[in-house]
Amino acid sequence: MALIDNQGEPISRWWVMKSIEVLEKQKNLFSSAQMRQARVELIAGANRLKTIKSWLLAAQIIEGCGREHVITDFGKAIIANDPHLEKASTWWAFHLSICFSKRKEPYARFFISLEPIAKDWMPWEKIIKQVRAKAELQNYEKKVIEYCLSGIRRMFVGDRPLAELGLIESRKVRGQGIYVRLGEPLVSDEVIRHALALMRFHHFRNRISVDFSELLNAGLDRFLCLSPDTLRTKLRGISRMERWQNELSFTEAANLDSIAFGENLIPKKTLLVLLQESQDTWL
Structure with missing residues (x-):
């Protein structure tokens, strides 16, 4: 398992934005041969370059391709909808992408x-x-x-x-x-639907339904910073909205609630709705 080798440091909004900008033109930005130029472009030392690359890989904004790194479809969607990375929805997507990444730990x-x-x-x-x-x-x-x-x-x-x-x-x-x-973040329905779509894709890909307890065991409530009861209430409410009935349905039974996945609960679709329609939830 590959850890997030962040060198004990966080990544900034500017580093994410600038890295994408440079990688669009120079795929070998993070190669050893280009270290000097990368340090100039990103105004970062050698260790911070490792930090930046590690966070971008963990968030699935870039992926390795031999000795090069390319921007993923997720990264392209982010920058197309929020070029300056100013929206709360962008950073919710960033957070959730790490939660379900191959490099998600710790x-x-x-x-x-x-x-x-x-x-x-x-x-x-x-x-x-x-x-x-x-x-x-x-x-x-x-x-x-x-x-x-x-x-x-x-x-x-x-x-x-x-x-x-x-x-x-x-x-x-x-x-x-x-x-x-x-914490107590403001969690929009678009965030919850995208998180559920990611969980379906990564944990329950061949399932048409899951027990609510299985979502909790996989950490969905914690990734969203919601109590189990609040998450249950929100999922129930979303399932009753006509627009989202092709994405999920919520069935209540004595001590065993379940969620059935609809054909439209797909990460690529829920991501675009999150990026384009979710209201800002900055605190």
Whole structure:
């Protein structure tokens, strides 16, 4: 499993935008032969170039093609609908893309380790321990996981775009260290539908329906920073809208709610609706 080798650092809006701009003309931007030019173009040192490339790969904005990197269809859709990366919907798409990426760890496990109901504050050391408990991550040294997680946490502080969505809250307690919890973001129906489409594609591709509990076990509530009850209510409401009846239906039964997938619940379709129709949800 490939980790997000972020060098313990976050990525900025400008780095994402500038990288896409340069890669459109120069696919070998991140090659060793072009390191000097890349450092000039991106105003970044060698380690930060690794940070930038790692985040772009994890978010599936670029993909490797031999010694080159090309912009994916997802990356092209992002830049076509939001050239300056100013919309909240763009960064929701960025976040969800990482959650379902081949390079999602330890980003996805970071969210899954947090509590979605009471949203209690969790000590940083406990989060690191829970992330490392995942079978695929147990072979990595603690300092490696901690290094990656440090860069991930910093994506949600200061003026970073993901911080402005309100997905994660963190604080420092004197003498006790860092504490983190899920935030209270504004989650639009378009965000939920796209997240569900991604989960269907990556976890339940050959299924026509799933139990609601299976969505929770796969982390959908945590990726959206919603309590299970709130997510259930929102999915129920979406399924009752005539426009989305070809995407999903919600069936309620005693202690066993289920969701049936419709033919139009496809990531490419839900992504475009998210990028083009979702209202800004900046906090």
